[in-house]
Amino acid sequence: MTQEAQTDSVPCAAWPEALLIATLFAMDPHGLGGISIKGRSSPFFDAWLDLLRELLPEGAPLRRCPVQTGDDRLLGGLDLATSLALGQPVVQRGLLSEVDGGVLVLPMAERLSSATAARIAAALDEGQFQLERDGLTSLLPARFGLILLDESIGPEESPPFALLERCSFRLDGNGLGLADLAGDGLSLEDIQRAKAALPSVGLEQDALVDAICEAAQAFGLPSARPALLCLRVARMVAALDGRKAASLGDVTLAAQLVLAPQALQLPPPPEEPTPDEADQQPENQDEADPAEAESEPAPPPETPPDTQAEAEAKNQPNPSEVLVDAVKSALPAELIAALGSQAKPNRQGRASGSGGGAMQKSPLRGRPIRSRSGTLKPGERLNIIETLRAAAPWQKLRRRPQAEGATGMKRIEVRKSDFRIRCFAQPKEATTILVVDASGSSAFQRLAEAKGAVELLLAQAYVDRSRVALVAFRNETAEVLLPPTRSLARARRQLSDLAGGGGTPLAAGIDTALMLALAEKAKGRTPRLLFLTDGRGNIGREGKAGRAVAMADALLAARAVGLSDIAAVHIDTSPFPRPGARELAEAMRAIYAPLPYLNAQAISAI
Amino acid sequence: MRIAFPFTAIVGQDDMKLAMLIAATDPGIGGVMVFGDRGTGKSTAVRGLAALLPPIKMVKACQYHCDPRADKSSCATGCVHRLEGEIPDVGEMATPVVDFPLGATEDRVVGALDLERALTQGEKHFEPGLLARANRGFLYIDEVNLLDDHLVDLLLDVAASGENVVEREGLSVRHPARFVLIGSGNPEEGELRPQLLDRFGLSVDVKTPDELALRVEVVRRRDSFDRDSAGFAARQAEAEAAVREKIVAARGRLSEIETPDAALEWASRLCMAVGVDGLRGELTLIRAARAVAALEGDTKVEDHHLRGIAVMALRHRLRRNPLDETGSSTRIERAMSDLFGS
Numbered sequence: 001m002t003q004e005a006q007t008d009s010v011p012c013a014a015w016p017e018a019l020l021i022a023t024l025f026a027m028d029p030h031g032l033g034g035i036s037i038k039g040r041s042s043p044f045f046d047a048w049l050d051l052l053r054e055l056l057p058e059g060a061p062l063r064r065c066p067v068q069t070g071d072d073r074l075l076g077g078l079d080l081a082t083s084l085a086l087g088q089p090v091v092q093r094g095l096l097s098e099v100d101g102g103v104l105v106l107p108m109a110e111r112l113s114s115a116t117a118a119r120i121a122a123a124l125d126e127g128q129f130q131l132e133r134d135g136l137t138s139l140l141p142a143r144f145g146l147i148l149l150d151e152s153i154g155p156e157e158s159p160p161f162a163l164l165e166r167c168s169f170r171l172d173g174n175g176l177g178l179a180d181l182a183g184d185g186l187s188l189e190d191i192q193r194a195k196a197a198l199p200s201v202g203l204e205q206d207a208l209v210d211a212i213c214e215a216a217q218a219f220g221l222p223s224a225r226p227a228l229l230c231l232r233v234a235r236m237v238a239a240l241d242g243r244k245a246a247s248l249g250d251v252t253l254a255a256q257l258v259l260a261p262q263a264l265q266l267p268p269p270p271e272e273p274t275p276d277e278a279d280q281q282p283e284n285q286d287e288a289d290p291a292e293a294e295s296e297p298a299p300p301p302e303t304p305p306d307t308q309a310e311a312e313a314k315n316q317p318n319p320s321e322v323l324v325d326a327v328k329s330a331l332p333a334e335l336i337a338a339l340g341s342q343a344k345p346n347r348q349g350r351a352s353g354s355g356g357g358a359m360q361k362s363p364l365r366g367r368p369i370r371s372r373s374g375t376l377k378p379g380e381r382l383n384i385i386e387t388l389r390a391a392a393p394w395q396k397l398r399r400r401p402q403a404e405g406a407t408g409m410k411r412i413e414v415r416k417s418d419f420r421i422r423c424f425a426q427p428k429e430a431t432t433i434l435v436v437d438a439s440g441s442s443a444f445q446r447l448a449e450a451k452g453a454v455e456l457l458l459a460q461a462y463v464d465r466s467r468v469a470l471v472a473f474r475n476e477t478a479e480v481l482l483p484p485t486r487s488l489a490r491a492r493r494q495l496s497d498l499a500g501g502g503g504t505p506l507a508a509g510i511d512t513a514l515m516l517a518l519a520e521k522a523k524g525r526t527p528r529l530l531f532l533t534d535g536r537g538n539i540g541r542e543g544k545a546g547r548a549v550a551m552a553d554a555l556l557a558a559r560a561v562g563l564s565d566i567a568a569v570h571i572d573t574s575p576f577p578r579p580g581a582r583e584l585a586e587a588m589r590a591i592y593a594p595l596p597y598l599n600a601q602a603i604s605a606i
Numbered sequence: 607m608r609i610a611f612p613f614t615a616i617v618g619q620d621d622m623k624l625a626m627l628i629a630a631t632d633p634g635i636g637g638v639m640v641f642g643d644r645g646t647g648k649s650t651a652v653r654g655l656a657a658l659l660p661p662i663k664m665v666k667a668c669q670y671h672c673d674p675r676a677d678k679s680s681c682a683t684g685c686v687h688r689l690e691g692e693i694p695d696v697g698e699m700a701t702p703v704v705d706f707p708l709g710a711t712e713d714r715v716v717g718a719l720d721l722e723r724a725l726t727q728g729e730k731h732f733e734p735g736l737l738a739r740a741n742r743g744f745l746y747i748d749e750v751n752l753l754d755d756h757l758v759d760l761l762l763d764v765a766a767s768g769e770n771v772v773e774r775e776g777l778s779v780r781h782p783a784r785f786v787l788i789g790s791g792n793p794e795e796g797e798l799r800p801q802l803l804d805r806f807g808l809s810v811d812v813k814t815p816d817e818l819a820l821r822v823e824v825v826r827r828r829d830s831f832d833r834d835s836a837g838f839a840a841r842q843a844e845a846e847a848a849v850r851e852k853i854v855a856a857r858g859r860l861s862e863i864e865t866p867d868a869a870l871e872w873a874s875r876l877c878m879a880v881g882v883d884g885l886r887g888e889l890t891l892i893r894a895a896r897a898v899a900a901l902e903g904d905t906k907v908e909d910h911h912l913r914g915i916a917v918m919a920l921r922h923r924l925r926r927n928p929l930d931e932t933g934s935s936t937r938i939e940r941a942m943s944d945l946f947g948s
Contacts, residue, residue, distance in 0.1 A: 071709040074709070075707075075709045087725070087726055088726070089722055118749045119707075122708060122748060122749075130707045131707070132709075132714035132736060133710065133714060134714075135733065136714070209822055212825070213821045213825055214818060214822075217821065222814040222821070224814070224828060227821070385713075388721060389718060389721055389775050390775060392721060392724030392725055392730075392775070393730050393775060395724070
């Protein structure tokens with residue numbers, strides 16, 4: 001169903017826009033950071049990538065970097081074969097420096113681990129990186145642009161925010177077919193010419209910088225990065241057009257391309273185009289938004305010193321207003337709906353993709369940490385550098401006995417005792433999933449206790465390397481309020497939004513929690529479920545009210561938990577524990593703890 | 607070499623800049639941890655600081671660029687400048703500011719056997735790593751929370767002892783490794799272990815400026831720097847030189863700064879009021895205040911010096927009360943106004 005919605009929302013101008021983005025990106029891949037492309041790989045994308053390849057300068061590399069690329073391939077290391085042949089260490093460049101001057105394509109970017117993302121982001125910021133590996137040290141150039149192929153489906157997945165934020169553009173490839181391909185981009189020469197002219201391209205008016213910052217702020221993008229990228233794009237647009245200064249039109253186009261797809265919130269309501277006289281009263285009482293103060297057409301009560309400037313601004317369109325409106329018009333309809341319905345930006349979804357790809361089930365894979373000595377068992381990998389290091393001090397001694405018999409070839413004698421075996425990080429992380437009954441029957445105070453418990457668990461989380469997630473159910477549905485996280489900062493933000501009230505969809509709550517637990521298990525973590533409820537469901541799976549149906553559904557859901565082999569604890573929060581709750585706990589094969597006088601400390605102790 | 611964005615041109619972020627200047631004045635402060643959102647100029651500040659720091663004198667032939675005035679025995683065994691009777695050649699170098707890249711392997715961090723020499727000449731020779739390179743300077747780790755635990759532990763241990771002890775591959779080397787650790791991280795990537803946080807002397811929180819005018823200024827300066835870094839740096843040169851002189855002067859004055867009993871009492875009372883465990887908090891508080899007094903050209907530590915740095919010296923040492931929504935900084939501020947008036 002999302003497919004349909006997206007097809008509808010894609011404007012007909014999608015291909016020209018994609019074309020323009022490719023052209024701009026080809027001008028300066030490193031300066032623009034990157035492009036994030038949403039959607040499964042499709043003919044559309046392949047055609048687009050071919051086009052980009054044509055627009056890039058001759059010989060500029062365009063390489064794919066698989067999600068699970070290790071540090072040795074990503075950053076580089078010792079080129080063993082050459083090093084042994086030459087008898088001296090030779091650096092093998094990693095992907096990051098191999099794509100210097102070109103483009104790095106990251107397929108399945110939503111599966112990228114935050115560790116890998118941080119390495120790429122660091123190289124992207126500096127345009128170079130320091131290689132400190134395998135006894136080598138070298139400063140390698142790495143001026144490249146990124147293409148993130150975001151193949152995520154749900155809102156829970158997304159490429160690491162650290163990379164996403166450094167990308168100037170977003171493209172949506174969903175629903176676009178080959179039929180949409182039309183027209184030709186600019187030629188390579190045009191791009192070269194624009195590139196040469198770029199350093200001298202200025203701004204028509206200095207106020208455009210203010211306008212960009214104001215618009216970025218209005219759409220919830222406080223970081224300086226989007227604004228800077230927007231400014232850069234505006235200049236490029238002007239350069240492509242052969243002009244010497246970026247105009248308001250260029251800035252507007254840049255804002256639509258750069259700011260609109262990243263928007264996290266809609267500008268505050270007073271910004272809505274309304275007749276002048278209507279908005280005077282509510283505006284002054286509203287929150288003191290700096291953006292509002294400047295764009296307000298009517299002079300505020302205390303006359304500012306620069307009335308003249310204000311009067312002038314009245315006559316010509318205020319650049320920031322133009323920009324805000326333009327960006328808003330570029331927002332896809334469904335995004336406006338999503339942003340409007342929730343006041344807070346949905347940031348947790350953006351960030352939660354990080355770390356997803358880092359988990360490995362096999363102890364023979366994962367992130368190499370150090371090496372140990374021992375015998376090599378099948379499947380284990382030898383750390384050759386460390387092994388050679390271990391063997392090196394003994395070479396003189398070992399060679400001596402058969403020195404005469406040797407053919408004169410200098411061989412390195414490696415004995416069994418020299419073997420160094422790679423150890424990999426085995427992420428044995430636990431995820432505690434708190435399932436909180438936020439219905440009316442669970443008093444608000446209980447909810448506060450649950451919030452406290454989550455925070456206590458989180459404070460411990462880093463120490464025992466576990467994560468905490470929060471599922472709450474109320475009214476008709478259950479939702480994952482906090483995807484598994486270790487971040488106290490994020491958790492606090494999410495928790496403060498949780499309000500109680502409504503019915504008790506117990507079955508939905510159990511179902512959602514189980515799904516999350518199974519997903520965690522699939523990622524190689526050990527989930528634990530912690531239910532905080534009085535066990536008195538009154539909304540069934542179908543969303544219908546009725547205690548009997550609800551309890552039957554809840555029992556079914558509970559049995560599924562029981563069969564899943566996932567550890568569970570059921571804390572009965574009702575003041576007078578009833579047999580029904582115990583039955584539920586038994587179905588889940590959970591530890592049952594009636595806690596009439598529950599408090600956060602006690603929960604975290606369980 | 608590429609030009610770094612000038613330290614003095616960074617808009618706002620006064621706490622972060624002050625913390626770094628304190629660390630530059632008194633390297634014994636124990637490092638600075640910078641927490642903050644992305645794109646708030648954490649890395650920019652560190653790179654800017656590197657360009658700002660005054661050059662140091664060092665023994666030319668020494669791998670660890672030791673101070674010519676330092677006790678010879680503090681350097682590694684076998685190092686050239688420990689040879690008896692010889693008067694070492696003295697040279698000058700920029701204060702090292704070493705980047706600790708994510709993905710660095712342990713052998714490059716602590717140093718290891720020089721493989722090439724071992725294999726080709728059969729010599730056992732120690733090849734110093736990043737820790738040696740950072741001696742007498744700064745070691746900067748971006749995204750500390752993404753670093754492997756064993757590396758973090760190792761770093762903190764060396765930072766605290768000022769000495770790197772290598773026992774591997776039949777090598778036994780100890781060499782000086784006194785550096786100021788600067789860590790940066792994003793709290794959204796996960797929390798740092800409390801015992802790790804406590805090792806940092808100062809901790810600052812950087813945020814994107816709230817005011818639009820400041821943001822515009824950030825973008826403007828960055829943009830003009832990107833377009834003409836050399837010109838931008840030249841325009842900023844005077845301000846940079848002024849701060850450099852300030853650091854040099856403060857270093858010279860540092861040992862003469864008086865610490866009256868009243869200041870010590872002030873620090874103790876505050877630490878008790880906010881419930882900081884251990885003495886490290888108090889010591890850092892006093893030390894940082896002394897550095898601030900030196901930077902400001904004063905002769906003794908006074909209350910306003912302490913007040914200015916109390917939050918950054920203590921905020922990461924507070925026991926976290928998860929049910930209390932107020933941040934550590936607010937608690938310290940509140941305790942200060944309760945104790946000493948506003």
